[in-house]
Structure formats: C-alpha cells, structure tokens
Amino acid sequence: MEVSTVSLVILFVVAAVPLAPTEVSLIGMGVAAAQRDLPLAPVILVAAAGCLLSDLVLYGVGRHGVSRLLDRLRGRPAVDAGAHWLSGQLERRGVTALVIARWLPAGGTAGSLLAGSLRWSPPMFVAASGIGVVLWSSYASGLGYVGGSLMREPHTSLLVSLAVALALGAVTAAVMRRRHEA
Secondary structure: OOOOHHHHHHHHHHHHOOOOOHHHHHHHHHHHHHHOOOOOHHHHHHHHHHHHHHHHHHHHHHHOOOOHHHHHHOOOHHHHHHHHHHHHHHHHHOHHHHHHHOOOOOHHHHHHHHHHHOOOOHHHHHHHHHHHHHHHHHHHHHHHHHHHHHOOOHHHHHHHHHHHHHHHHHHHHHHHHHHHHO
16 A cells, blocks of 8 residues: 555545545555555645535535435434434534534534535634544544554554444444434
C-alpha cells in the first residue's frame, strides 16, 4: 500500500460522494501512511475537504426544501434513530450536535440535510461541519495509522482497524437507539 497523489485524489472523490465508504478508505489510507512512514496530515486534509464539499452540497439541498433523500435514509432503523435524535439536538445544541453526528451511521449526510432544512446560517454551518470533518477524518485515518503501526502486515492491520471502527460504530448506534427509545 502506498499513499500517492492518485490515491489522495481517489480519497477526495470518495469523501465528496454522500454515503460512499469514506471511513473504509480513510482507514486504509491511514494504514498505508503508517506502513510507508509517511505523514498523516495530507490524508486528513484531503478527506476533510471532500467531506466538507459533500456537506455543503447536502446543506444546500436541505436548505432548498428537497427532503426526499433524508426520507430515503430514514428507511434504515439506525439512520432513522440517529436522524430523529439529531433533529432535536440540532435545534437545542447546534454546532456540538452537528460535530457529533459525524460518528452516527449516515450522520454527516443527515446532519447536513437537517441543518439546511432548519435554515442554519451558512457561516455557522461551515464552522460546525469544518470542525466535524477534521475531527472525524483524524479519527478514522488515525485508527488506520495506529493499526498499521502496530501490525506490519497491511491486510491484517486494515482488517483489525476496520473491526475496531465497526465495533465503535455499533456501540454509538446502540447508545443512540437506547436514548431514542427512552
């Protein structure tokens, strides 16, 4: 595995497409950076830029009243629970809720659509999304980097890092479901 300009361009494209497997790509890029003793900052910045672009498009869609995408996402139980929780949190807690939403299944997508539909000001949305994408990109690529540093076999480190990410995602979704039911 190698972190190259081509792989960074591919990462940007994946990050810019809503619901694409960005987390898997970021973990893999983190593993590749660790295996090659390369800096992680370019991976984080490229992924954050792609995610921010995606968020801005989704915010615009939500702001202009197009809610069909959000309705389709709500067909998934974990996404519906997260979107329900998120809509209330965005009104009460604002920026903090949007940042935290990145860790929910489809949370970045739902959060951006909801923030647009709630008519958040563009500067507030950009600030909240910017913070969220940088923290989340750092988390996901850092997880891969740690896995790649601890295990020298790239495929094993990728699988272990993905397993940790899935476990953390499952715990987050379970907590959100529990809060939604309570």
